[in-house]
Amino acid sequence: MASNRADLAAMMYPVSRALMAAELPILRTHEISMWGYAVLNTLVEQPIHTQSALAKEIGADKTRIIPVLDELQERALIERTPDPDDRRARRLAVTDAGRALRDAVQADIQRGEDRLLARIPAADRTAFLRALALLAELAPEEISYLS
Amino acid sequence: MASNRADLAAMMYPVSRALMAAELPILRTHEISMWGYAVLNTLVEQPIHTQSALAKEIGADKTRIIPVLDELQERALIERTPDPDDRRARRLAVTDAGRALRDAVQADIQRGEDRLLARIPAADRTAFLRALALLAELAPEEISYLS
Numbered sequence: 001m002a003s004n005r006a007d008l009a010a011m012m013y014p015v016s017r018a019l020m021a022a023e024l025p026i027l028r029t030h031e032i033s034m035w036g037y038a039v040l041n042t043l044v045e046q047p048i049h050t051q052s053a054l055a056k057e058i059g060a061d062k063t064r065i066i067p068v069l070d071e072l073q074e075r076a077l078i079e080r081t082p083d084p085d086d087r088r089a090r091r092l093a094v095t096d097a098g099r100a101l102r103d104a105v106q107a108d109i110q111r112g113e114d115r116l117l118a119r120i121p122a123a124d125r126t127a128f129l130r131a132l133a134l135l136a137e138l139a140p141e142e143i144s145y146l147s
Numbered sequence: 148m149a150s151n152r153a154d155l156a157a158m159m160y161p162v163s164r165a166l167m168a169a170e171l172p173i174l175r176t177h178e179i180s181m182w183g184y185a186v187l188n189t190l191v192e193q194p195i196h197t198q199s200a201l202a203k204e205i206g207a208d209k210t211r212i213i214p215v216l217d218e219l220q221e222r223a224l225i226e227r228t229p230d231p232d233d234r235r236a237r238r239l240a241v242t243d244a245g246r247a248l249r250d251a252v253q254a255d256i257q258r259g260e261d262r263l264l265a266r267i268p269a270a271d272r273t274a275f276l277r278a279l280a281l282l283a284e285l286a287p288e289e290i291s292y293l294s
Contacts, residue, residue, distance in 0.1 A: 009169075
């Protein structure tokens with residue numbers, strides 16, 4: 001059976017790699033790493049109470065994330081404070097400076113993305129973003145082809 | 148500036164990873180690796196004349212691709228024949244058996260994808276696939292945020 005479209009992963013994976021590569025010069029300009037930016041993005045959404053919860057949230061190794069958090073804290077972009085509900089846990093939260101940096105990086109990235117998205121006809125563009133957001137909201141285990 | 152959507156890469160990369168993971172059980176059932184399937188897919192589109200051109204096409208390391216090609220040839224899924232135009236090159240082409248295997252794998256994958264895509268409202272789904280195909284057709288260097 002010949003198909004008239006490429007597989008989703010075959011289309012999406014190279015594009016997503018290229019999108020990440022396109023972010024690198026912007027991240028460098030703002031002196032923040034991809035993981036650092038991912039941490040700030042996650043903490044802007046909500047404070048997180050353990051380093052392993054944060055690592056899981058951004059799909060990173062826990063050992064990988066600790067030096068990233070150390071550096072963000074040194075630069076006063078995040079705070080680690082004792083969790084009042086659990087003495088062993090520490091609350092990770094973004095500072096105002098961290099939020100401002102994240103907003104500046106995101107504005108630059110999304111300006112670039114908007115230029116890229118302008119290649120897509122306007123009607124398709126809105127539907128594309130809506131469908132992509134829907135897929136991105138699924139838990140990884142919901143993306144399964146086993147019936 | 149607070150944004151009302153996540154960055155494209157942040158949405159697309161985890162989805163594309165999950166899509167690849169979802170293919171693994173299907174690939175295992177058909178006793179083919181992800182790289183093997185990528186090679187067959189590429190050669191179904193067109194015969195290719197050097198191993199390095201093929202490696203570049205599928206985004207793999209040349210050294211990584213050679214054992215994959217060896218195995219595909221042993222299983223008579225591809226052929227490597229001398230290039231009549233260039234004695235140093237060999238034409239890589241898919242065999243009928245290779246094409247049949249690729250079609251069977253792709254049918255299973257796309258059946259799974261269709262179930263996933265059914266979560267997206269029909270009107271958005273068509274636009275999503277059209278926009279994704281458009282982005283996938285761009286050369287990686289066209290996906291750049293530098294102005």
